[in-house]
Amino acid sequence: MERVLYVVLLLPGTGMLLWLVCEPLAARFADRPALRVDRLGPVAYGAVLVAVTVAACAHAGWSATELGLRAPSIVGAGLALVAGLAGGVGAYAGELWFMSRVHRPATQAAPAVRAARSWLSVRYGFLVLSVLTAVLEEILWRGFLIRGLRTELWLGAALAVQAVLFGLNHAPFGRRHVIAKAFSGLAWGLLAVLFGAVWAAIVAHLTFQGLVARRMWRQEVARVTHDPATV
Numbered sequence: 325m326e327r328v329l330y331v332v333l334l335l336p337g338t339g340m341l342l343w344l345v346c347e348p349l350a351a352r353f354a355d356r357p358a359l360r361v362d363r364l365g366p367v368a369y370g371a372v373l374v375a376v377t378v379a380a381c382a383h384a385g386w387s388a389t390e391l392g393l394r395a396p397s398i399v400g401a402g403l404a405l406v407a408g409l410a411g412g413v414g415a416y417a418g419e420l421w422f423m424s425r426v427h428r429p430a431t432q433a434a435p436a437v438r439a440a441r442s443w444l445s446v447r448y449g450f451l452v453l454s455v456l457t458a459v460l461e462e463i464l465w466r467g468f469l470i471r472g473l474r475t476e477l478w479l480g481a482a483l484a485v486q487a488v489l490f491g492l493n494h495a496p497f498g499r500r501h502v503i504a505k506a507f508s509g510l511a512w513g514l515l516a517v518l519f520g521a522v523w524a525a526i527v528a529h530l531t532f533q534g535l536v537a538r539r540m541w542r543q544e545v546a547r548v549t550h551d552p553a554t555v
Contacts, residue, residue, distance in 0.1 A: 327380075327383075327468060327469055327471075327472030327473065328469065328472075328473065328485065328489070363439070363442045363443060363446075365439040366439050366440065366443060366453050367453075369457075370453055370456055370457065373456070373457065373460045373461065373464070374456075374460065376464065377460045377463055377464050377468075380463075380464055380468040381463075381468075383468075384468060384471075389471075390467075390468070390471050391463055391467040391468055391471070391522075392462075392463065392466060392467030392468070392470070392471060392516055392520075392521050392522035393463065393467065393521060393522065393523075394520060394521045396519070396521060396523055400519065401523070403519070403524075404515075404519050404521075404523045404524035404527065405524075405527055407515055407518070407519070407524045407527075407528075408515065408523070408524040408525065408526065408527025408528040408530075408531065409527060409528070409531050410528075411511055411512060411515050411524065411525070411527075411528030411531070412527065412528040412529065412530065412531025412532040412534075412535070413531060413535070414511065415507075415508040415511055415512070415528065415532050416531070416532050416535040416536065418504075418507065418508075419504040419507075419508065422500070422503070422504050422507075423500060423504065426500050426503075437497055437498070440540065441540060441544065444540060444541060444544050450537060451537075454530075454533040454534075454537060455530065455533070457533070458526060458529035458530045458532075458533050459526055459529075459530075461490075461529065462512065462516075462522045462525045462526045462529050463522060465486050465489070465490050465493075465509060465513075466486070466509075466512055466513050466515075466516035466522045466525045467516065467521075467522045469486045469489070470482055470483070470486050470513055470516060470517070473485055473486060479517065483510055483513045483514065483517070484510070486509060486513055487506045487507070487509035487510035487513060488506055488509075489509075490505055490506060490508075490509030491503060491504075491505045491506030491507075491509060492506075493505070508532065511528070512525040512528050512529060513525070515528060
């Protein structure tokens with residue numbers, strides 16, 4: 325359970341330190357759209373994720389096997405690609421289905437959702453943040469964490485623990501997303517175990533992010549088109 329404590333303690337701790345830096349900057353430059361708090365949020369999370377992943381890699385001795393980064397064969401890479409695409413589309417469709425059936429009061433969007441939308445207008449910014457998040461989260465959750473948990477727990481418990489923690493990591497997106505992301509984390513964890521590496525899970529996460537970005541772009545275009553204030 326050492327790696328669970330490592331991730332659980334390091335993520336919020338590093339995040340708090342970064343927020344103490346970002347909040348004064350946001351207040352000082354509040355009149356500059358590029359430095360709004362909602363735009364600083366994803367950048368701060370990305371920085372935390374990079375720091376924690378690097379620390380996790382060092383903790384694992386930079387071992388490709390311990391991090392789930394073992395190079396696949398040509399056939400294995402092809403199978404991982406196909407399975408990853410299916411896993412990403414499946415997780416996206418499942419989340420849409422779940423969200424459509426869970427009642428949500430008509431309130432303002434969750435902070436993390438607003439933060440993500442704020443980057444839609446930044447050229448390549450949204451793409452870079454999406455790719456960075458997908459790759460590093462898979463190395464951290466489905467590589468580093470699952471590998472460590474499997475040394476102390478049976479496979480099902482290890483997958484469940486990392487899935488729950490992955491869901492809780494998305495709490496800023498709202499309670500519904502905690503549940504939805506836990507199921508996605510479970511599915512992508514199964515891919516990592518099945519292929520013995522995180523490559524299929526990375527493809528799945530990237531596919532999921534791409535589909536989400538496509539939906540958000542369409543929603544933003546529709547909002548701008550039908551909002552008289554933007555005309």
